[in-house]
Amino acid sequence: HSFPTRLHQSALEAMLRIWFVGLTAGALVEAITERVTWNNCTCKQNWQDKKGNKTLKCNSYCCNLDNDRHGDWCMVEQSERKECEESTWGYCKPEAKCVDDTYWMDAEGDTCMEYGFENLCTADGGYGRGWNSDWGSFLDFADYDGRIATQACCACGGGFKSQPQQVSGNQACFDAPDWKDNSGDGCLEYQSLGWCTNKDYGPGWHREW
Numbered sequence: 001h002s003f004p005t006r007l008h009q010s011a012l013e014a015m016l017r018i019w020f021v022g023l024t025a026g027a028l029v030e031a032i033t034e035r036v037t038w039n040n041c042t043c044k045q046n047w048q049d050k051k052g053n054k055t056l057k058c059n060s061y062c063c064n065l066d067n068d069r070h071g072d073w074c075m076v077e078q079s080e081r082k083e084c085e086e087s088t089w090g091y092c093k094p095e096a097k098c099v100d101d102t103y104w105m106d107a108e109g110d111t112c113m114e115y116g117f118e119n120l121c122t123a124d125g126g127y128g129r130g131w132n133s134d135w136g137s138f139l140d141f142a143d144y145d146g147r148i149a150t151q152a153c154c155a156c157g158g159g160f161k162s163q164p165q166q167v168s169g170n171q172a173c174f175d176a177p178d179w180k181d182n183s184g185d186g187c188l189e190y191q192s193l194g195w196c197t198n199k200d201y202g203p204g205w206h207r208e209w
Contacts, residue, residue: 033123035061035074037090038194038204043074049089062092070203091194091203098159104152106141116155125150125157 035043043061050056056065062072072092076084084090100112115121119130121138135141138148138156149156175187190196194204201207 033095035092035095037074037076037084038093038202039084039090040093040193041076041084041090043090043092044077047075049075087206087208090206093194093204096161098154098161100154100159101147101152104143104147106143106149108141110141112149112153112155112159115149115153121149121153121156123155123157 034045037043045061046057046059048055048057049065051066056063058065058074062074064072068091070091073089074092075089076087102112105111119128121128121131127133127138138150142148143152149158151158153159154161180186190202194202196202196205
């Protein structure tokens with residue numbers, strides 16, 4: 001990070017830094033993030049499953065190795081199976097998309113790309129391993145509008161986020177407000193957890209239930 005304490009770096013060092021950040025930018029965009037199922041169970045990052053004589057392997061939380069019509073699925077963490085899925089697997093909830101504010105740069109001219117690559121921040125808005133406490137706070141490097149990395153950058157917990165769409169339904173239809181199933185779940189749970197679609201089972205529903 002090009003803060004005053006590091007202004008002594010040579011022109012060659014600065015050029016190499018810019019080249020290396022640019023070279024690895026693509027990898028940052030494709031960084032794998034933790035995923036959950038429709039029932040909010042944590043997916044295993046690396047898992048495998050047997051399908052006949054074949055062993056299906058996934059290394060990115062959610063995969064669709066058998067072309068399931070409901071989409072990506074995962075094996076859930078062992079500690080959550082009983083409380084959450086009551087099964088070893090579940091369909092994956094679509095990811096919320098995050099886009100950096102591409103026009104933002106801090107007072108020193110660094111963008112979200114540098115903040116992510118140099119580990120200057122964490123995904124929950126904290127200070128990363130690359131941040132030197134002598135530099136002060138993020139606020140000390142706010143842009144001319146007073147915005148900081150935790151507001152503008154996905155890597156820092158900010159950015160522009162679009163929530164995944166819920167299971168589609170008929171917008172002209174009104175739920176029965178007092179209805180509950182025999183487990184005490186209502187229409188809100190059936191929709192938000194993906195248990196149903198329009199007159200059919202949804203990706204969050206387990207047939208063994």
